[in-house]
Amino acid sequence: MDLEQSCKTFHETKRLPIQNFWKTLFEKGDRQDILSDARYSEYFAWKPKSSNCPELQSLLEQLIDSVPDNWRTRARRIFAGRTLDFLPNGKAWRDGQVGVIEINYGVTSAAMIYSVLYCKYFEMIRTIGLDIDFTDDDSDTLKMILDEVGDSGFSPILKADSERNSWRSHRAVYAGHELLRELPASRSMDSYHESVRAIEEFILAHELAHHLLGHTADPYPRARQNSNHLDKMLQKYQVSLPEEQEMNDDQLQELSADALALFIMTGALTDELEAPRIYRASAGAIIGLTALAHIDDSWVSIPGAPGETHPDFISRFSLASHLIKAVSSDIPVGDEGGHPFGFLSQLSGFVSIILNHWLAEHIDGRSPVNVLSLTNWLFERSLELQRELEHLGLYRT
Numbered sequence: 001m002d003l004e005q006s007c008k009t010f011h012e013t014k015r016l017p018i019q020n021f022w023k024t025l026f027e028k029g030d031r032q033d034i035l036s037d038a039r040y041s042e043y044f045a046w047k048p049k050s051s052n053c054p055e056l057q058s059l060l061e062q063l064i065d066s067v068p069d070n071w072r073t074r075a076r077r078i079f080a081g082r083t084l085d086f087l088p089n090g091k092a093w094r095d096g097q098v099g100v101i102e103i104n105y106g107v108t109s110a111a112m113i114y115s116v117l118y119c120k121y122f123e124m125i126r127t128i129g130l131d132i133d134f135t136d137d138d139s140d141t142l143k144m145i146l147d148e149v150g151d152s153g154f155s156p157i158l159k160a161d162s163e164r165n166s167w168r169s170h171r172a173v174y175a176g177h178e179l180l181r182e183l184p185a186s187r188s189m190d191s192y193h194e195s196v197r198a199i200e201e202f203i204l205a206h207e208l209a210h211h212l213l214g215h216t217a218d219p220y221p222r223a224r225q226n227s228n229h230l231d232k233m234l235q236k237y238q239v240s241l242p243e244e245q246e247m248n249d250d251q252l253q254e255l256s257a258d259a260l261a262l263f264i265m266t267g268a269l270t271d272e273l274e275a276p277r278i279y280r281a282s283a284g285a286i287i288g289l290t291a292l293a294h295i296d297d298s299w300v301s302i303p304g305a306p307g308e309t310h311p312d313f314i315s316r317f318s319l320a321s322h323l324i325k326a327v328s329s330d331i332p333v334g335d336e337g338g339h340p341f342g343f344l345s346q347l348s349g350f351v352s353i354i355l356n357h358w359l360a361e362h363i364d365g366r367s368p369v370n371v372l373s374l375t376n377w378l379f380e381r382s383l384e385l386q387r388e389l390e391h392l393g394l395y396r397t
């Protein structure tokens with residue numbers, strides 16, 4: 001493959017000028033106020049190399065540094081292009097000397113919205129854990145306080161749920177309501193942007209994995225060796241993919257790409273595991289997969305059914321959770337008591353609110369999660385988590 005040709009072909013195919021994507025986006029929106037601002041002139045003058053987006057190029061370079069040396073020649077010839085499509089999709093394709101990863105602008109838009117939802121959910125459970133006195137004998141007052149705190153985390157999720165039909169009908173994901181774009185006052189913009197970038201990184205890593213595993217139309221000579229290496233990694237961490245009879249080839253390829261993406265992001269692929277990288281990979285994968293399932297209504301599907309190109313959310317969430325726990329099993333508890341297992345529990349609570357709301361709409365007798373049931377689950381899970389970490393000997397002595 002040839003990087004320069006890949007860059008040229010991507011821009012020709014998408015009918016985009018070879019320049020900074022954000023300059024193109026603001027030109028399309030006729031935002032002369034931003035384009036003429038001298039503060040951004042150097043940024044807009046940036047020239048594409050391995051991506052038409054500075055942020056994607058930086059992420060792609062990080063990912064390439066996280067694969068084995070003999071995989072990097074291939075990876076460095078792939079162009080990652082951001083498109084003007086407002087649906088949250090990514091795509092990997094190859095044609096002769098051209099290798100491309102497409103990341104729609106809709107991925108960023110969805111990442112921004114669902115990162116806001118997670119930030120508000122996190123502040124809700126943080127308030128429940130630190131600021132509410134559960135020893136208060138006045139149960140009515142306690143319930144009132146819980147409902148008020150719960151509203152801050154649940155209402156934005158319900159608003160996103162009500163917006164989904166509009167997103168799908170307009171083929172564009174956008175934060176039309178303030179609940180979907182305003183951060184809690186206590187949440188920093190840095191942590192929010194890290195969440196958005198983690199989601200984008202997971203999508204990018206997933207599409208890169210398709211290239212490295214030879215899932216694109218044109219054959220890749222090293223694909224079998226790379227796939228064998230992935231199989232060894234799965235065996236090492238005792239993570240299993242579904243059997244071939246349980247899913248079709250396309251669905252199995254998607255799960256393989258998820259697994260390789262997580263091994264790359266966490267550093268496990270090159271034996272460079274670090275807690276911060278596991279946290280980042282966890283956020284990117286779980287929030288990202290949840291956003292895609294919620295927007296597309298892809299919570300469940302018929303395994304192996306003809307025409308189904310992607311596994312359902314439950315299968316992807318199960319694989320991601322299992323793999324994250326497996327690579328975290330030797331990570332010691334942090335100085336402040338944090339551990340990837342605990343973060344995964346927090347993320348699971350976020351997922352449960354969204355998923356159970358969908359289940360309640362589709363299954364008779366099923367009730368959505370409320371703040372009281374979520375609080376009970378989080379308390380029970382925290383006790384289970386402490387016992388689990390003690391059993392694994394992960395507390396520092």
